[in-house]
Amino acid sequence: MTAHSAQVVVIGGGICGLAAAHRLTRHGLQVTVLEGGDRLGGLGSFFSHGGQAVERFYHCLMPTDDELLGLMDEVGLKDAVRWRKTTMGMIVEGRRHRFNSPLDLLRFTPLRFHERVRFGVVSLLLRRLGSGRDLDTLRTEDWLRGLYGDRIWEELFAPMFGSKFGASFGDVPALYLWQRLGRERNVATRGYPKGGYRAIIDALRTSIEEAGGTIRLSTPVRRIGSTADGCSLTVGDGEVLAAEKVLSTVPLPQLRLLADDALASRLPQSDLRYQGVVAGVFFLRRKLTGHYWTPVLRCGTEFDGVVEMSALTGTDAHDGSHLVYVIRYTDRSSRLYRGEPDRIAARWTLQLRELFPELRPEDVESARVFKAPFVEPVHPLGYSTTRPPIVVDGTNLLSATTAHVYPDVTSWNSSVKLANRATSHLLDTLSRREAGEPAQ
Ligand SMILES: Cc1cc2nc3c(=O)[nH]c(=O)nc-3n(C[C@H](O)[C@H](O)[C@H](O)COP(=O)(O)OP(=O)(O)OC[C@H]3O[C@@H](n4cnc5c(N)ncnc54)[C@H](O)[C@@H]3O)c2cc1C
Incomplete structure (x- = not known):
């Protein structure tokens, strides 16, 4: 492993940013992770319920998630995944079907x-x-x-x-x-880490900090510019930071807003659309279908899928309560997306009870709604050839986001794979520079 002294800033403390920072610190780089929110994990982050960390959006592993499993191995979580056979249902026009x-x-x-x-x-x-x-x-x-x-x-x-x-x-x-x-070729088998996705986030954080990296929460990047020998970043309340290289994991439309004019002109011209998501998180006193995933078609509900997390994780972690996600992917400008979370939660509670009449009002312990604006890039035809490159040409900025993982499916596994690609490129560039070779 070659030791480098370069100073790298990683923007974003989701899985992509953390996986990249973990790998770079292991190669001896001075790394600072800047996360705008007050916790790590990005789309896999969590809220607290009854003293337990619960993901805002349902997450599971698949047996084919080799890159993520490899990373978990590196941070001591090799045996942390509990695999379970799960089933799928389907509700069409109010009628429930098994679909396995x-x-x-x-x-x-x-x-x-x-x-x-x-x-x-x-x-x-x-x-x-x-x-x-x-x-x-x-x-x-x-x-x-x-x-x-x-x-x-x-x-x-x-x-x-x-x-x-x-x-x-x-x-x-x-x-x-x-x-x-x-x-999903072995779709019946799914995995979930002991201690939830938070366990992975915490292990990465420990790995990064023990290797000398710095993680700063509540430090949003407000402006980035690329300079002759690095990048300049304005963060938080106006603090200015310099870095030799910056790896941004911020969705492309948001990165565009952060870039100064010179950098913006270098960013790939892309009008890639993204779907956002609205997710209801329910704690119920009874199980619904027992299936992990149940698409809901033509039932008059605003949501169109139910993920019964407890079918995978069991109910012990939540004192016997069943954790159920109810979801709808939608554009961030849609009426639903712009709606007030508590009102959506109230409406979706009623709709869930109509869909499952056996659910009594007292069976619904709690309902919360979370949203995310940039979740699923809507790829145009021929995206393999128009997909943006990781290296922003002529700058010291690299960009690694869900828009870069195609044709892989957006997942933690794909983000780890992408982080590995981006960091390999960065390490290679630095090695060449140290050896006095021209950059490629
Ligand atoms: C409903 C749903 C279900 C999913 N199910 C699964 C699943 O079952 N299995 C699976 O593997 N994956 C699943 N995914 C996908 C997975 O969550 C994402 O692919 C993955 O988390 C993307 O990681 P990322 O690090 O690229 O981006 P993100 O998680 O979005 O991280 C980006 C980070 O950048 C930070 N940031 C943004 N702007 C700034 C700024 N200006 N300054 C500093 N920081 C900033 C954000 O706060 C965030 O923490 C699901 C996603 C959703 C929404």
């Missing part, structure tokens, strides 16, 4: 019998059917309509996955769905 086995599919009445058979056969072959094809320039709608037929597209796929990308889901490259099916 061939038998469940044969009993799935929202589709006609021949459609159920077609759905099963095509789904089994889907990964193979996509292999070797240029799915990056093929619209998801064109691909799936062609394979499954119009009705399965309209009844199932458009509402199920469309909720994540909004009306333009059909336009998203088919490659995204193909990758997602790869990540």
